[in-house]
Amino acid sequence: MTTAIDIHGTCDARFGRVKDAFAENWAKHGEVGASLSVAMEGETVVDLWGGSADAVGARPWERDTICNTYSTTKGITTICAHRLVDQGLLDVDAPVVKYWPEFGQAGKENITVRHLLTHQAGLPAMREFLPAGHGYSWELVTDKLAATEPWWEPGTRHGYHAVTFGWLVGEVIRRISGKSVGTYWHDELAEPLGIDFHIGLAEEHDSRVAEMIPFAMQAMAPDHPIASVMLNPNSMTFRAFMLTPEALQPGFVNTREWRAAEIPAANGHGNARALARLYGALATGGELEGRRVLSKQAIDAATVEQSWGEDAILMLPTRFGLGFMLDYPDGEMQISPTGRIFGHPGMGGSFGFADPEARIGIGYTMNKMLVSYSEMDPRWTGMLGAIYGAL
Secondary structure, eight states: OSOOOOOOEEGGGGGGGHHHHHHHHHHHHHOEEEEEEEEETTEEEEEEEBBBBBSSSSBBOTOOOOOBBBTTHHHHHHHHHHHHTTTOOOOSBBBBGGGGGGGGGGGGGTTHHHHHHHHHHSSOOOOOOOOOGGOOOOHHHHHHHHHOOOOOOOOOOOOOTTTHHHHHHHHHHHHHHSOOOOHHIIIHHHITTTEEESSSOOOOGGGOOOOOOOOOOSSOOSSSSSHHHHHHHTTTHHHHOOOOOOGGTTTTGGGGHHHHHHOOBBBOOOOHHHHHHHHHHHHHHHHETTEEESSSHHHHHHHHHEEEETTTTTSEEEESSSSSEEESSSSOOOSSSSSSSEEEEOTSOOOEEETTTTTTEEEEESSSSOOOOSSOOOOHHHHEEEEHHOO
């Protein structure tokens, strides 16, 4: 593919540099297909897309192209949980067994919902790999998690629950609402507000899903602390990401089975426009088109720092509120100039963030995954610099 890319969409005049920075990702970083959107004060001011929806350049990235967003999905699951808090149905300081009695096995009777949301539950992985094909079975996975002994004493440290977060928080949502996370999200917000984001993708959408292009595990810098453990199948970090044999197969996320499943930590499908509109609402008090997404009280509570420091799984500093990932205060890992953003990024590069100080929501999705464990994704730097430079 050439680096001369036609960028489509709209961009307010003051954000012209954002369009340039987005286009530069193809020349500088080998972007294949992507979308970028910014909502400010409830209005979409940037809505761009370009490139190819497949690896060979045969299918253009269209306005309605969606793709797998990996852990950006955690932000959606977090919103669903806090919506139940808003409705008076969920108490984050209640023990999980109040809502999910079977969870109390193996010494877990005192784990709270707060522990689940803050990656402090000690359940980043199961003790044994799931059989092939069983990672898509909600009941089997949640039953196994209910029976799993924590890897550390809950509440004493935090470690990224890369995939289990979605099942743990999701089962609480299901027990309270009577609906799966994907159905709850669809019924409560996605369908009423026209937010094109899905957890459990219907087959009718397959024609507009971009092909994900994975990075090679060997692309990690060999001197980085996570590299050796990610290549060691006996490490807790490896098991946190690779729960099933399918996870080791390149392209498994492009299968119908993966798309159809509800894995609320890792397999949401959407585009930048959907993420920017959603987080734009959270950045301006929680309302979108006259409908409440979350109350300001819930947003404020969800974005208070809960976990900060060395991550037991990622072996890098991470910082979490109640489900949302928070910006890093100061230093080279700070994402925004304000240091106030919250939301969630996804493995390979996608993200959805809200900045209440700047009153903007930003979404970015792409199909070429980059690995960047020791610093910010290089594609983010130019785009975010241009966005904040325009404010």
